[in-house]
Amino acid sequence: MIDLYYWPTPNGWKISIMLEECALAYKLVPVNIGTGEQFKAEFLAISPNNRMPAIVDHDPPGGGAPVAVFESGAILQYLAEKTGRFMPADLRGKYEVLQWLNWQMGGLGPMAGQATHFNVYAPQFTPAEHVAYGQTRYTNEVNRLFGVLDRRLADRAFVAGDYSIADMAIWPWVLPYKNFRQTLEDFPNLRRWFSITMGQRPAVRKGKEAGAELRRSQTIRSEDERRILFGQTASTVR
Numbered sequence: 428m429i430d431l432y433y434w435p436t437p438n439g440w441k442i443s444i445m446l447e448e449c450a451l452a453y454k455l456v457p458v459n460i461g462t463g464e465q466f467k468a469e470f471l472a473i474s475p476n477n478r479m480p481a482i483v484d485h486d487p488p489g490g491g492a493p494v495a496v497f498e499s500g501a502i503l504q505y506l507a508e509k510t511g512r513f514m515p516a517d518l519r520g521k522y523e524v525l526q527w528l529n530w531q532m533g534g535l536g537p538m539a540g541q542a543t544h545f546n547v548y549a550p551q552f553t554p555a556e557h558v559a560y561g562q563t564r565y566t567n568e569v570n571r572l573f574g575v576l577d578r579r580l581a582d583r584a585f586v587a588g589d590y591s592i593a594d595m596a597i598w599p600w601v602l603p604y605k606n607f608r609q610t611l612e613d614f615p616n617l618r619r620w621f622s623i624t625m626g627q628r629p630a631v632r633k634g635k636e637a638g639a640e641l642r643r644s645q646t647i648r649s650e651d652e653r654r655i656l657f658g659q660t661a662s663t664v665r
């Protein structure tokens with residue numbers, strides 16, 4: 428059994444999708460990031476960066492003590508190695524997948540996260556003129572990254588060889604494209620991959636629905652929630 432420390436957001440969906448694809452038994456352990464559950468000592472022992480997702484595998488390959496993993500890219504790689512699925516074993520195929528996984532982890536995820544911050548969250552509590560620069564900067568960067576992905580998908584069905592953990596990492600970060608002020612009509616290859624190749628896979632749909640009832644709105648509902656999510660400094664985590 429795998430415990431998935433989880434909140435229904437794009438980084439969480441990557442892992443619920445992979446677990447569904449592999450038909451692995453898992454238990455959702457909700458981490459309500461709006462109320463500060465990511466700072467609980469039990470969670471920090473598993474995920475010292477106070478971010479979800481994280482997993483604890485109680486049945487790790489080779490046996491022994493449970494294995495805890497944080498960072499969604501590392502979790503996907505762990506599950507791929509555990510199951511022998513969705514990442515090739517040969518050197519070339521493996522690094523084809525890993526470079527696109529890391530493209531998502533270091534590029535699309537952080538840039539799209541900031542685009543969401545400036546386009547969706549910051550306007551709820553910040554004057555428009557203070558958010559305009561960030562909106563333009565991150566919206567343009569996501570636009571560039573969508574362009575890279577569209578070109579990549581022009582002559583192939585999946586991002587890196589066969590269907591892989593790279594596709595599973597990227598898809599949840601295309602899903603909220605409206606928050607990034609993008610339109611998929613501008614990216615026909617990406618749109619085909621997003622809505623048909625990926626969007627029609629039962630495990631992708633099921634993974635996206637995992638724990639959907641936990642989080643109903645994208646609104647920052649209280650001053651406390653704003654401080655918890657957007658007021659973090661080193662003193663919060665020392």
Ligand SMILES: N[C@@H](CCC(=O)N[C@@H](CS)C(=O)NCC(=O)O)C(=O)O
Pocket residue numbers: 436437438439460465477478479480497498499500655656
């Ligand atoms: N690089 C991390 C990012 C994870 C991340 O940013 N998670 C967010 C939700 S999508 C979170 O836990 N936020 C809690 C917080 O901001 O305190 C990963 O891919 O696992």
